[in-house]
Amino acid sequence: MDLPLITDQHVEILLSDLLEQYGYDFTGYSKASLKRRIARLYSLDKALSFAEFRYKILDDQVYFKRFVEQITVNVTEMFRDPSFFRTLREDVLPKLGTYPFIRIWLAGCSTGEEAYSISIILKELNLLHKSLIYATDLNPTVLEKAGQSMFAMSQMKQYSENYILSGGKNDFSSYYTASYSLAKFNDDLKQKIIFSTHNLVSDHSFNEFQLILCRNVLIYFDRDLQHKVLDLFDSSLEDLGYLALGSKETIEFSRITPKYKRLAGQKIWRKVG
Template identity: 85%
Template sequence: MDISAINDEQVEILLSDLLEYYGYDFTGYSRASLKRRISRLFSLDKALSFAEFRYRIMKDNVYFKRFVEQITVNVTEMFRDPAFFKTLRDSILPALGTYPFIRIWLAGCSTGEEAYSISIILKELNLLHKSLIYATDLNPVVLEKASQGMFAMSQMKQYSENYITSGGTKDFSTYYTANYSLAKFNDELKSKMIFSTHNLVSDHSFNEFQLILCRNVLIYFDRELQHQVLDLFNESLEDLGYLALGTKETIDFSNIAKNYKRVPANKIWRKIK
């Protein structure tokens, strides 16, 4: 037996602990993905035994934060999937521009690259002044990073290419200042962002939005939890508002599907009633 691996029973014990001690409910997450990430951390940190690993998670608050950071998925980049952001720029946000105020919920915002991407497009469409982006995530560690607005300079070439492909026409470097190995994005971009912890599993709707984005999060949930989260989004979205999901995600087969019409060529749906 591989002593560095975590078995199914131990995964369930840890999930139960997280719910009981911290109120974090991961029970609806895909077990295969969770088990792989927990096993990786267990092996990486060279825990002597499962009992020691479990004790550290429960008793060491710093380690608990590391644990949550490692088992939640935080893979993102600015203007990821440029065709999607081009649709936002050309169709979705201009349509919302007729509203007196635009409220956007970015659920599962991770380290914030997507939030800054949306803010840049809003600024270029002259809509930032009357917009508010609620950027939420389960993980307070990534939210802290997101609120700083600093990303690796080594990523800027890729982000600039994504920006241009998504319809951007300006010099991308005007949006940040270089600080050694980091790019610090202009404070104006985050002036219309609110970063806050929100647990899609257990927390309720907290506002009415014209646009909700939750891209590449639902794929890590089981079917029952996916439907629960889609119900939450439906409850939080105004009539004629837009819901955007990731490339492998859909609202088809869900309870809310009958209330939405798909926007052609993208995983974006408009609420029709």
């Protein structure tokens, strides 16, 4: 027997439930994208009816965590887009190295690969000791995984290649210990990372940063929410600080555009006032 389809009305009901019961505001997310992912989970878990599916999300904490994990996008890798990380290594972080202390916000950090990548570069530039990386995500399950600093050994070949292309000169395997099918990254890389939940939609600024990275998150938001989040980043960024977005994202056409100057070849802007 075919399952009844998830309708637009079902999606609206679930988004309202999430906001009322858990304080998770997904109302500004792309509806088509959310509907696709909710429908996939509904089909995958073979709920008998929408009512049962809805009840399970509201009543079962373990299933609620699964639901949030499935409808948020958690695709990431270490040194993803190596040319971006090369620009961080050669142009951005050395300039910030003149500061007495460097505060970095990595918004939408997922399972933490990007946070450890930045930590490695800071260590190689001898800046890690005076840096702090705030790595935040809406999803507590992925943050839990990020805090374990363990990634699949099967990914290490790709990560090592990305690292070298990003300007890394060391033996990448010196940063982790192999344990069966997992690579456990060295504790000193995690010491300067704070993993914490933060909802870009509803939470406020919590510090003043010299560098904010939010890559491949805004593409899942509608235009109004994109503007709201960019305003949040602007109010959280010091003058002469840097804002980095994903390859398909931009600050063009937003209210904050006049204050920023883009670095050649990358989706990185400097706040010039």
